Amino acid sequence: MKKYKYYLVFIVLSIGFLCSCSNDDNDMTPGNPVMEPKTEFTSAFFGDSLSFTIGVSDNVPLSILTANLYFGDEKVSETVIRTKTTGDYSGKIFIPYYKDVPDGVATLEFILMDTHLTSIRKTYDLPVSRPVFPYLILVTAGASYPMVPTGTPHEYAATETFPSTDLPAYIKTPLSGANGNEITFGWEEGEITQGVTGDIPFTSSKAGRYSVTFNTKTYQAAPFFELTVNGQKMSMVDKENFQIDMDLTPGQELTVEGIGNIAEWWIDSDFFKKTSDNKFTFVPISGKYRIMANTVLQYFRVEALNGNSPATLQPDGTGVIWVIGTNVGKPSVTKNEVGWNTDKALCMAPVGGKKYQLTVVGGQTISTASINFKFFHQKGWGGEFTTNLTTTSDVVFVGTGGDSGRDAGNLGLVSGKTLEEGSTYVFTVDVSGGISNVVLTVVKK
Numbered sequence: 001m002k003k004y005k006y007y008l009v010f011i012v013l014s015i016g017f018l019c020s021c022s023n024d025d026n027d028m029t030p031g032n033p034v035m036e037p038k039t040e041f042t043s044a045f046f047g048d049s050l051s052f053t054i055g056v057s058d059n060v061p062l063s064i065l066t067a068n069l070y071f072g073d074e075k076v077s078e079t080v081i082r083t084k085t086t087g088d089y090s091g092k093i094f095i096p097y098y099k100d101v102p103d104g105v106a107t108l109e110f111i112l113m114d115t116h117l118t119s120i121r122k123t124y125d126l127p128v129s130r131p132v133f134p135y136l137i138l139v140t141a142g143a144s145y146p147m148v149p150t151g152t153p154h155e156y157a158a159t160e161t162f163p164s165t166d167l168p169a170y171i172k173t174p175l176s177g178a179n180g181n182e183i184t185f186g187w188e189e190g191e192i193t194q195g196v197t198g199d200i201p202f203t204s205s206k207a208g209r210y211s212v213t214f215n216t217k218t219y220q221a222a223p224f225f226e227l228t229v230n231g232q233k234m235s236m237v238d239k240e241n242f243q244i245d246m247d248l249t250p251g252q253e254l255t256v257e258g259i260g261n262i263a264e265w266w267i268d269s270d271f272f273k274k275t276s277d278n279k280f281t282f283v284p285i286s287g288k289y290r291i292m293a294n295t296v297l298q299y300f301r302v303e304a305l306n307g308n309s310p311a312t313l314q315p316d317g318t319g320v321i322w323v324i325g326t327n328v329g330k331p332s333v334t335k336n337e338v339g340w341n342t343d344k345a346l347c348m349a350p351v352g353g354k355k356y357q358l359t360v361v362g363g364q365t366i367s368t369a370s371i372n373f374k375f376f377h378q379k380g381w382g383g384e385f386t387t388n389l390t391t392t393s394d395v396v397f398v399g400t401g402g403d404s405g406r407d408a409g410n411l412g413l414v415s416g417k418t419l420e421e422g423s424t425y426v427f428t429v430d431v432s433g434g435i436s437n438v439v440l441t442v443v444k445k
Contacts, residue, residue, distance in 0.1 A: 031060040031118035047097035048179040057086040103129040131176040154217040168199035201239030227258040266331035270349035299331040313377040317354035317431035325373025362419040391440040
């Protein structure tokens with residue numbers, strides 16, 4: 001009986017405790033948040049960290065104060081401050097610095113919320129403009145140079161006797177006003193952008209004294225090594241690589257401008273037929289292609305595209321085939337072997353009839369004593385030809401794994417055979433018989 005009374009008392013006390021907690025949790029009396037800005041918001045520059053102080057109060061505990069900045073309908077910056085009690089709270093909100101954004105009026109928004117989820121919102125028009133700097137600083141590995149206004153809006157130039165025609169450098173600004181920040185302009189993903197310090201690959205066509213220019217609004221800069229194909233400018237990926245995407249047709253003439261020693265460049269016969277030093281006709285079937293110029297290896301690399309991405313082999317045999325593996329590489333197997341690096345995969349030329357071609361020269365673009373590469377459906381790992389690829393070649397065999405000497409689908413040289421130094425070999429992959437019945441032919445020319 002005593003035991004029963006003990007349990008009864010414990011249950012009654014527990015119910016009372018839970019009811020008390022429930023009443024506290026359900027006390028959601030509406031709050032009355034109040035904001036009183038202590039800062040006057042008159043104007044700001046792109047790149048500023050705008051300071052603010054807001055007085056806050058409420059009849060219930062406060063939670064957070066949020067500052068938002070909008071360019072039009074887009075929120076571009078946010079600052080969140082934890083608020084607990086009545087008082088003044090200070091913070092900063094960053095005014096982003098973007099390319100090509102015109103001067104205008106941004107919207108500065110403050111939202112105060114209490115623990116009962118009652119909130120109040122106030123907005124202010126904030127005129128913002130691009131700062132006009134007294135100078136910029138061109139920063140190289142060995143020295144810094146002042147860049148002064150040229151008279152063109154937002155354009156600055158450094159004119160010096162620079163140590164080389166190649167001048168990798170980034171650019172930075174001085175602080176602008178009490179709220180200003182140092183802004184850097186550097187190279188990222190093939191273009192100039194703000195907030196990074198990657199070296200911009202400035203290159204002059206002449207040595208000695210020349211000018212480096214930069215526009216802080218448009219991000220246009222000079223000098224750069226400029227290449228064009230049929231009058232269209234190739235985009236600079238870095239100081240060694242340029243590229244352009246083009247719709248091309250068989251026999252279409254291409255004129256390349258901007259390469260002084262183009263007569264010395266290696267030309268891939270799978271994709272181009274040379275008609276003069278800087279004029280070529282296109283060889284493969286019609287489609288969209290990416291032409292890439294490498295100024296160090298001095299050759300044009302071509303890849304077939306689907307939209308803006310490397311094309312792939314389709315189930316019906318159309319598309320393109322890629323080569324990945326060792327003992328092969330363009331323009332030179334010794335200087336630029338593909339290996340098992342999928343970024344360096346070679347695109348076979350689509351020559352029509354669901355056939356794809358790779359032309360190599362013994363000792364130059366393919367090893368003569370041994371080969372070990374294979375054919376893939378894409379520029380990367382995934383679909384590949386294995387047991388569905390056959391050949392009748394008496395020089396090249398298709399591995400089947402096990403004791404064959406090569407993994408399934410990898411190519412090798414028949415025992416006792418080698419490729420002839422200086423001789424041309426055309427590897428053709430024929431998918432016209434279906435994706436499960438692919439035939440490789442190897443012809444010596």
